[in-house]
Amino acid sequence: MKIAIIGTRGIPNYYGGFEQFAEFFSVYLVEKGHEVYVYNSHNHAYQEKTFHGVRIIHQNDPEHKLGTFGQFIYDFNCIRDSRKRNFDIILQLGYTSNSIWFFLLPKKPISITNMDGLEWKRSKYSAPVRQFLKFAERLAAISSDYLVADSLGIQKSLKKRYGKDSTYIAYGAHPFDNPDISVLDKYELQPENYNMIMARFEPENNLDMVLEGVVKSGDETPILVIGKHETKYGAYLKGKFGQYKHIRFTGGIYNLAELDSLRYYSTLYFHGHSVGGTNPSLLEAMSSQALICAHNNDFNRGILGDNAYYFSNPAEVATLLLTTKKSDNLQLVKNNFEAIKRDFNWEKINGEYLQLFEDCMARHQSGK
The missing domain is CATH 3.40.50.2000 (Glycogen Phosphorylase B;)
Structure with missing residues (x-):
């Protein structure tokens, strides 16, 4: 499969949870024989064109100049670029600043979206922003071919609010048993x-x-x-x-x-x-x-x-x-x-995502 991952600032991880997942999962996919592309901010600290076999596509990201609004432009640039790549699957991590561009996504690839948390419930946002985030969540839920929920609570919410089924796949972690008391x-x-x-x-x-x-x-x-x-x-x-x-x-x-x-x-x-x-x-x-x-x-x-x-x-x-x-x-x-x-080990989580991708491709090819 030819797979793209969008919605993060890029790999290797220098920022947060989705970036960490994108790093682990993209490398895993390459090791399984797939052709994988991850979209990176143009000012990401890592400027090489590949990372452990994963192909990096840098796109202009004006967040450092424009603040939050710059994220919308960055996601627009990533989605616009994806139209010329002939991907089989586009995995979107989150929806906050990319779901408004859903109509620009190429029609051929299967779109799979990890719906993140209930962003519109976060009290740090003003009432208008929270209203927008509700709208963005709805756009992502309705426009995506398949949804991933990383908690049973999110899965329940998606079913209740939009009548949409989702696949529950949690986040991962590496077991740690080598502490350094120093x-x-x-x-x-x-x-x-x-x-x-x-x-x-x-x-x-x-x-x-x-x-x-x-x-x-x-x-x-x-x-x-x-x-x-x-x-x-x-x-x-x-x-x-x-x-x-x-x-x-x-x-x-x-x-x-x-x-x-x-x-x-x-x-x-x-x-x-x-x-x-x-x-x-x-x-x-x-x-x-x-x-x-x-x-x-x-x-x-x-x-x-x-x-x-x-x-x-x-x-x-x-x-x-x-x-x-x-x-x-x-x-x-x-x-x-x-x-x-x-x-919750990464091997299991990565395997569940790959199984979802294979199932989605099989359904897509059979016309179901």
Whole structure:
């Protein structure tokens, strides 16, 4: 098959979850004998024409000049270019800035769209933007030949809102069992004597709720707050909690091995995300054998089941801090680690996508 992947800033990954998936999956497809193209921003750090056999197509991306609006132009450029490539399948990762150009997609290729999370629910967006995102989601759902949902909650929502079936394929992670205890020296920490929360600094990720619980508990065990905090919301949180020395705003940490080691040796790992599908950082926490305390919602429960503690308010966070120890819950940690190996490993996830592609091609060729 001749396959294109659009909707990301490009590979190798320097940005986020979809880029990480595009990197792993495109290389996997090449190893299976397929001809694969990934669209990259023209100012991506990687400027070569191939990456482990994957062909890179750089397109003009004015986001650095125009902000968010530049993403729409970049996606337009990618879709316009795809019209001359004679692809069999175009995989679109997300819909935010590309679904409005659906009418420009070439007619021959099968279009498959990963529908991402419920972007229009994110409180960081203004009411008009959220209304647009609802519209963009609808366009993607209706215009795509096939849909992928990366959580059962998203799959249920697509069926309810649009009457459209989708294929559930989760995100993936690599099992991690090689921690480096020397990483703790860099942060002046002791094993299982600190807690963590890691997220983008956005209200729906509930950092405020977790940190209020930390203060409410009176527990002065260090907690690392990991994420880029040079934002309006970050300034608000630092202003509110900066006086508490045990609440440490580390900024973003992008070394995955370092992050995995920090998660591995932590006492409690708080996951506050409340909107979206299968969150990559949640799977990484499971894979690095952290004891997870997650915001109580269908998305998190759909992944963790009974193998985590849950919270809905600061008081519940405080109770968890005062009553929960990792050493008493090693079975939960083991169950999540086994789930990564069994259900969420990249080989399985990549294989499920390839199976979907093959099924779609067979249906397409048979006219069904």
